[in-house]
Amino acid sequence: MIQRVINRWMLAGVLVLSSLPVLAQREGFGTSSAVSDSELRAVFEPVIQSVRASVVQLESDGQKLALGTIVDEAGYLVSKASELGQHEGFTAYLADGRRFEATLVGVDRQNDMALLKIEAQRLTAVKLVDDEPAMGRWIACVGQEKSPVAVGIVSAKARQIKPPQLVLGLILGEHPKGLQVIVVDKNFGAAEAGIQIGDVLTQVEDKRVIAVDQLISKLQGRMVGDVVQVQVLRGEELQKKAVRLSELMPDPESRSEKMNRMGGSISDRRSGFERVIQHDAELHPDHCGGPMVNLKGQVVGLNIARAGRVETYALPSGLILRKIEAIKAGKQSPSAPAEGAMPVKQDTPEGDAPRQ
Amino acid sequence: MRDWLGVHWRMPRGFICMVVAGLLSFGGGRPSVAWADGPVVSGQAEEVQVKTVEDLAKVEERVSAVVAKATPATVCVRAGGGSGSGVIISEDGYVLTAGHVAAEPDREVTLVFSDGKTVRGKTLGINVAIDAGLIKITDEGKWPFVEMSDMQGLKEGSWVVAMGHPGGFDPERPMVTRLGRVYRVRSTVIQTDCTIIGGDSGGPLFDLDGKVVGIHSRISNRLYQNFHVPISMYASGWERLAAGEVWNRPLARGGVEPGGPYIGVQGANRFEVGKGAELGEVYRGSPAEQAGLQAGDVIVAFDRTPIGSFGDLAEVVRSMEAGDKAPVVIERDGKRLELSITIGKAQGGE
Numbered sequence: 001m002i003q004r005v006i007n008r009w010m011l012a013g014v015l016v017l018s019s020l021p022v023l024a025q026r027e028g029f030g031t032s033s034a035v036s037d038s039e040l041r042a043v044f045e046p047v048i049q050s051v052r053a054s055v056v057q058l059e060s061d062g063q064k065l066a067l068g069t070i071v072d073e074a075g076y077l078v079s080k081a082s083e084l085g086q087h088e089g090f091t092a093y094l095a096d097g098r099r100f101e102a103t104l105v106g107v108d109r110q111n112d113m114a115l116l117k118i119e120a121q122r123l124t125a126v127k128l129v130d131d132e133p134a135m136g137r138w139i140a141c142v143g144q145e146k147s148p149v150a151v152g153i154v155s156a157k158a159r160q161i162k163p164p165q166l167v168l169g170l171i172l173g174e175h176p177k178g179l180q181v182i183v184v185d186k187n188f189g190a191a192e193a194g195i196q197i198g199d200v201l202t203q204v205e206d207k208r209v210i211a212v213d214q215l216i217s218k219l220q221g222r223m224v225g226d227v228v229q230v231q232v233l234r235g236e237e238l239q240k241k242a243v244r245l246s247e248l249m250p251d252p253e254s255r256s257e258k259m260n261r262m263g264g265s266i267s268d269r270r271s272g273f274e275r276v277i278q279h280d281a282e283l284h285p286d287h288c289g290g291p292m293v294n295l296k297g298q299v300v301g302l303n304i305a306r307a308g309r310v311e312t313y314a315l316p317s318g319l320i321l322r323k324i325e326a327i328k329a330g331k332q333s334p335s336a337p338a339e340g341a342m343p344v345k346q347d348t349p350e351g352d353a354p355r356q
Numbered sequence: 357m358r359d360w361l362g363v364h365w366r367m368p369r370g371f372i373c374m375v376v377a378g379l380l381s382f383g384g385g386r387p388s389v390a391w392a393d394g395p396v397v398s399g400q401a402e403e404v405q406v407k408t409v410e411d412l413a414k415v416e417e418r419v420s421a422v423v424a425k426a427t428p429a430t431v432c433v434r435a436g437g438g439s440g441s442g443v444i445i446s447e448d449g450y451v452l453t454a455g456h457v458a459a460e461p462d463r464e465v466t467l468v469f470s471d472g473k474t475v476r477g478k479t480l481g482i483n484v485a486i487d488a489g490l491i492k493i494t495d496e497g498k499w500p501f502v503e504m505s506d507m508q509g510l511k512e513g514s515w516v517v518a519m520g521h522p523g524g525f526d527p528e529r530p531m532v533t534r535l536g537r538v539y540r541v542r543s544t545v546i547q548t549d550c551t552i553i554g555g556d557s558g559g560p561l562f563d564l565d566g567k568v569v570g571i572h573s574r575i576s577n578r579l580y581q582n583f584h585v586p587i588s589m590y591a592s593g594w595e596r597l598a599a600g601e602v603w604n605r606p607l608a609r610g611g612v613e614p615g616g617p618y619i620g621v622q623g624a625n626r627f628e629v630g631k632g633a634e635l636g637e638v639y640r641g642s643p644a645e646q647a648g649l650q651a652g653d654v655i656v657a658f659d660r661t662p663i664g665s666f667g668d669l670a671e672v673v674r675s676m677e678a679g680d681k682a683p684v685v686i687e688r689d690g691k692r693l694e695l696s697i698t699i700g701k702a703q704g705g706e
Binding site for chain 1: 419534553579
C-alpha cells in the first residue's frame with residue numbers, strides 16, 4: 001500500500017490511488033502493538049502521579065474550555081486565557097471530583113496566561129520548577145487521567161515566539177479629514193464593524209489620525225482580539241465603530257498552512273509568547289493550561305499552545321512564576337478579557353463576513 | 357491529501373537526456389563514503405523495550421546523545437527560493453537530501469550549519485521517484501559527519517529521531533528534534549510517527565545509535581504518516597547519485613490526471629532499465645485485470661512499442677486515450693504471452 005503511494009509520482013497517468021487515510025484505516029495503522037501510543041503514555045503514570053491532583057478542568061455553561069493548573073494552595077490556578085473566551089463565570093472541576101466557581105484574577109496578555117482563583121480548602125498545588133529541559137528530554141503533558149494526555153520530547157531550545165502582524169482589514173488612502181477607506185477586506189474586523197469603502201477614518205481611541213503612521217503607533221502593544229474604538233465620517237455623518245484587531249493569518253489555502261494543519265486541530269492563539277519550550281507531544285488544544293513535567297515529575301512548564309503539526313509550546317515555569325507575581329501585583333491588565341468581551345458587532349452590516 | 361515537504365516543491369524540469377555520468381566529479385576517484393566495506397555503515401545494536409520509567413531514562417540518554425552527535429552534521433539546504441534540510445555523511449562533504457530538495461543536478465546551493473555558518477555546495481544525482489538526492493560541499497574543508505545504518509535492525513516499533521529545519525533555518529531555534537517510532541519499513545520507504553513538515557525535507561532520521569536510517573520526504577494527513585527515504589536507497593544508487601545522474605523521472609507534474617488514460621497497475625520496486633516493466637500489483641476491476649494481467653508479469657511491449665522500464669510503460673499509456681485497444685506482450689513464468697487491453701479512464705485521483 002505504501003509502495004503504491006510512493007510510486008505515485010512515477011506512475012503518473014497509469015494508476016489511480018485511493019486516498020491514503022482510507023488505506024491507512026484498512027491496514028489498521030495506529031493500532032500496531034509495537035507502536036502503541038497508549039502503552040507508552042502508561043509508562044509515564046508513576047512520573048505524573050503527584051501532579052494530577054493539581055489539574056483542573058475549566059468549564060463554562062457546561063462547555064469544556066481548557067485545563068488549569070493549581071499553583072498555590074490558597075486557590076490560585078493558571079490557564080490559557082484565550083481559551084477561556086468571553087465567558088464571565090467558570091466552573092473548576094478538580095481531579096478529586098469537587099467543583100468550585102472560579103473567578104478571573106488577571107491576565108498576562110502577551111503570554112496568553114490567565115490567573116484564576118477558587119475558594120477551596122485542601123488543595124494540592126504544583127511546585128513550579130524553573131529548570132528548562134534540554135533538547136531530547138522527555139516531557140509529559142498532564143491531564144486529570146491516570147496516563148498523561150500526551151508525551152514527547154523537547155524539540156528545540158527555548159525561545160521567544162514573535163507576535164503576529166495585526167490588521168484592521170483596511171487599505172487606506174490620504175484624505176483632508178483623515179484616512180479614506182479604499183478597500184475593506186471582508187475577512188477582518190473593519191468589515192465586521194460595518195466600515196465601508198469611502199468612509200473617512202478620523203479618530204482612533206479619541207485621537208485624530210491623518211497619517212497611516214499615526215494609526216500604526218496607536219495600535220502598538222495591542223493584541224489579537226482587542227477592540228479599538230474608531231470614528232469614521234460617512235458623508236456628513238460621524239459614526240463610532242468598534243473594530244476587532246485580527247491576526248494577519250497565512251492564507252489557509254497556502255501549502256505551508258495546509259501542511260501545518262495536517263494532523264489535527266491547532267490553537268487559535270499560538271504566537272507572541274515571551275519564551276516557550278517547544279516539544280513534539282501531540283497535544284489537543286483543549287489540553288492547554290495543564291502542566292508539563294520532565295521525567296522526574298517536576299513541573300517545568302505549562303502547555304500554552306498546539307502550534308502546528310510538529311510543535312507544541314509550553315511556557316517555562318520561571319516565566320510563569322514571574323507572571324503570577326506580576327498579575328497579583330496588578331502590573332498586568334486585570335480587565336483584559338472584559339475588553340475582549342465588548343460587543344464587537346455594534347453596527348453589523350447585512351451579509352456579515354464569517355468570523356475566523 | 358498528501359504533501360511533499362519542500363518549502364517549494366519543484367519537479368525537475370525538462371530533462372530530455374540523462375545527465376552524463378561522471379559529469380560532476382569532486383577531487384576525482386571514488387567518494388570516500390564506504391557502503392560495503394567501510395566502518396561507517398553498521399546496524400542497530402539491540403532492541404529497545406520501554407516498559408518502565410528506567411527504560412524511559414535510558415531512551416532519553418540515548419536521544420540526547422543522538423542530538424549531540426547529529427546537530428553538527430545536520431544542515432539547512434537553501435536551493436533556489438526554497439529551503440530544505442540535509443545531513444553530511446562523509447568528512448569530504450557528501451550531503452544526503454531529498455530528491456525534491458536537490459531538484460536538479462549541478463545546482464548551486466547554500467548549506468547552513470546549526471551555528472549559522474554557511475558553506476557552498478552543488479547538487480549531484482537524483483532518484484526522482486524514490487525522492488533521494490545528493491549534494492557535495494564545494495568549499496574546502498573537513499566536515500562533521502554522521503554514520504549510516506545498514507538498517508538490519510530497523511523494524512516496526514524501532515525508536516527513531518528526526519532532525520531538521522521545519523519552516524527553514526531559524527537562528528532562534530537552530531535545530532528541531534522529534535522522537536517517534538517506525539510504523540512500516542519497506543524497501544523504498546520508511547513510515548514513522550516522527551512528525552515532519554515543510555523545510556524538514558531532506559533531513560535525517562536516526563536510530564538510537566545516532567546512525568542515519570532515512571531521509572525525510574513527505575507526509576500525509578495523519579500524524580503517523582511521515583515518510584522517509586530508506587538509507588539503503590542511497591546505498592544502492594550511490595554510483596549514480598555521485599555521478600550526478602537523474603533517474604526514475606516522473607512523466608508529469610503531480611499525480612494522476614482525472615480523466616486521463618488509466619490501466620491500473622503498480623510497478624514492482626525494481627528500476628532496472630531494459631528488462632521491461634515488472635508489475636507489482638494489478639488493481640481489482642482495473643482495465644489491466646480485465647485484460648488478464650497479473651502481479652509479477654513483465655510487460656515487454658505495449659501497443660507495439662518496446663517497453664524497457666516502468667517509465668516507458670507510463671509514457672506509452674499516457675500517449676493513449678480511454679477506449680483505445682492495445683496489444684500487450686508480457687513475460688510470465690519464462691513464457692511470452694500476448695494479451696489485449698482497453699485503456700480506461702482515470703478517476704479523480706486522491
